[in-house]
Structure formats: structure tokens, C-alpha cells
Amino acid sequence: xxxxxxxxxxxxxxxxxxxxxxxxxxxxxxxxxxxxxxxxxxxxxxxxxxxxxxxxxxxxxxxxxxxxxxxxxxxxxxxxxxxxxxxxxxxxxxxxxxxxx
Amino acid sequence: xxxxxxxxxxxxxxxxxxxxxxxxxxxxxxxxxxxxxxxxxxxxxxxxxxxxxxxxxxxxxxxxxxxxxxxxxxxxxxxxxxxxxxxxxxxxxxxxxxxxxxxxxxxxxxxxxxxxxxxxxxxxxxxxxxxxxxxxxxxxxxxxxxxxxxxxxxxxxxxxxxxxxxxxxxxxxx
Numbered sequence: 001x002x003x004x005x006x007x008x009x010x011x012x013x014x015x016x017x018x019x020x021x022x023x024x025x026x027x028x029x030x031x032x033x034x035x036x037x038x039x040x041x042x043x044x045x046x047x048x049x050x051x052x053x054x055x056x057x058x059x060x061x062x063x064x065x066x067x068x069x070x071x072x073x074x075x076x077x078x079x080x081x082x083x084x085x086x087x088x089x090x091x092x093x094x095x096x097x098x099x100x101x
Numbered sequence: 102x103x104x105x106x107x108x109x110x111x112x113x114x115x116x117x118x119x120x121x122x123x124x125x126x127x128x129x130x131x132x133x134x135x136x137x138x139x140x141x142x143x144x145x146x147x148x149x150x151x152x153x154x155x156x157x158x159x160x161x162x163x164x165x166x167x168x169x170x171x172x173x174x175x176x177x178x179x180x181x182x183x184x185x186x187x188x189x190x191x192x193x194x195x196x197x198x199x200x201x202x203x204x205x206x207x208x209x210x211x212x213x214x215x216x217x218x219x220x221x222x223x224x225x226x227x228x229x230x231x232x233x234x235x236x237x238x239x240x241x242x243x244x245x246x247x248x249x250x251x252x253x254x255x256x257x258x259x260x261x262x263x264x265x266x267x268x269x270x271x272x273x274x275x
Contacts, residue, residue: 001107001110001111001151001152002105002107002224003105003107003108003111004224005224006213006214007108007111007115008111008148008152009213010210010213011115011118011119011148013205013206013209013210013213014119014206015118015119015122016205016209017202017203017205017206017209018119018122018123018125018126018202019122020198020201020202020205021126021198021199021202022125022126024194024195024198024201024202025126025194025195025198025199026126028131030131030134030135030173030176030177031125031126031131031134033173034125034134034135034138034173035125035126037138037165037169038122038125038138038141041141041142041145041165044145044157044161045145045148045149048148048149048152048154048157049152051152051154051232052152052153052154052224052227053224053225055225055227055228055231057231057232057236057237057239057240058240058244060154060156060157060232060237060240061237061240061241061244061245063154063157064157064160064237064241065245065248065249065252067157067160067161067164067165068252068255068256069252069255070165070169071164071168071169071256071259072255072256072258072259073259074169074172074173075172075259075260075262075263076259076262076263076266078172078173078176078263079262079263079264079266079267080266081176082176082180082266082267083266083267085180
């Protein structure tokens with residue numbers, strides 16, 4: 001595929017902003033977590049697009065690391081969500097506000 | 102610029118990616134959100150494939166669309182977390198969040214467009230085998246060996262942490 005890199009970066013920016021919107025709008029912790037994955041993926045897309053333009057493998061190796069870190073993050077994050085659900089009985093962020101002033 | 106076949110394919114894939122990402126946010130059920138996100142990951146994997154990153158595309162499908170999303174679906178279905186969002190007490194939050202996201206898109210696109218050389222139409226040709234598993238492995242184990250080892254330690258720590266967090270409650274209640 002030979003399209004200008006700027007188009008792919010534009011798509012990456014739109015997907016990233018959609019992820020940000022998800023984090024801000026939704027109140028189900030699981031959906032917020034999925035929006036974070038969406039943002040990580042948008043960043044990966046930008047990495048791959050720049051790797052294609054520069055003809056360098058470094059961008060692709062960075063995506064490899066990002067995916068590994070995302071896997072670790074999901075394992076710990078979902079364990080935290082399960083623990084919160086067990087102790088509080090809810091995962092709605094409006095109701096998990098014990099630090100509220 | 103006349104629409105080349107490459108451009109048409111890209112626009113179709115971009116539309117699919119944006120639509121599935123939007124549906125991830127708009128679905129009221131967490132299970133539907135997860136399935137739309139799987140679809141989004143598959144579309145991005147196809148884009149990776151077209152951008153000469155076949156190994157990363159397959160990693161994306163096996164690790165992201167496979168392992169990570171199966172973990173999500175397991176948690177949603179086993180814990181019964183698929184209930185609806187409650188009505189928020191902050192009425193102004195959703196519209197202002199959308200407005201801020203639009204400003205973010207505008208700023209990001211502007212920042213990239215004003216970069217010199219951004220409008221370069223055609224990309225340089227690549228040497229054969231670019232992005233193949235052999236090349237990724239060569240760069241990974243020569244230039245990025247230390248980050249690779251640190252990543253393996255990170256995965257071990259995450260594994261121990263996840264096991265600890267999911268068994269902690271049971272032990273303390275005994």
C-alpha cells in the first residue's frame with residue numbers, strides 16, 4: 001500500500017481521540033480499559049507508518065514492546081477490576097469514590 | 102490527487118476502523134464493545150500488513166485480538182459485568198469530553214500537516230523481506246536485547262501481580 005504517511009497518521013490521531021473520548025465519557029471500568037487499548041493501538045499504527053516511511057525496523061520492534069507491555073497491563077488491570085468488583089460489588093466509577101473529598 | 106487503488110483500500114479500511122472504534126464507545130453492553138474492539142484490532146492488523154509489517158500484524162492478531170480480548174471477554178462474562186452504564190450525575194461531562202476530543206484531533210492533525218515533507222505523495226521502495234520475522238528477530242536480538250530481557254521480567258512481574266491480586270481476598274478472609 002502506497003499512500004502518504006500523513007493519511008495513516010491522521011487515522012491514528014482520530015482513533016487516539018476516540019479512545020480519549022471513551023475514557024472521559026464511559027463509566028464502566030471495563031469499557032474505559034478497552035478505550036485505553038484503543039489509544040495504544042493508535043500509537044502502534046503511527047509507529048508502523050513511520051517505520052514504513054523511514055524504512056527502519058526500529059518502529060516495528062517498538063510496536064512489539066508496546067504489545068508486550070499492553071499484555072502485562074491488561075493482566076494486572078483486569079485482576080484489579082476483579083478485586084474491586086469482589087470487594088465493592090460494582091465497577092461503575094461514579095460509585096467507586098471513597099477517596100472523594 | 103486521483104484516487105489510486107491503494108488509496109481506495111486505505112479509505113475503506115480507515116472507515117471500518119473508525120466505525121468499529123466509535124461502536125466500541127457507543128455500545129451499551131460491554132460484550133458488544135469488546136467484540137467491536139476485536140473487529141477494530143483485526144482492521145488495524147490488515148493495515149499493518151499493507152504497511153509492510155507482516156510479523157507485527159500476526160502478533161497483533163494472536164496477542165491482541167486473541168489473548169488480550171479473550172481475557173476481557175472472560176472477565177466480562179464470568180463476573181457478569183455487562184450491565185448498562187448508570188445515568189451520570191455530571192450532565193455536562195459527555196458534551197465537553199466530545200468537544201475536547203475534537204480539539205485534540207484538530208491539534209494533532211495540524212501538528213502533523215505543518216511538518217515539512219508531510220505531503221510527500223509516494224513512499225520510497227523497501228528492500229525485500231522488510232518486516233519479516235527474520236528481520237524483526239535480527240534487530241530485536243542485536244540492537245534491542247536489553248529492552249527485550251527487561252520486557253520478559255515485566256511479564257513475569259505482571260503474572261505474579263495478577264495471581265496475587267486475584268487470590269488476595271480469599272486468603273485474608275480465611
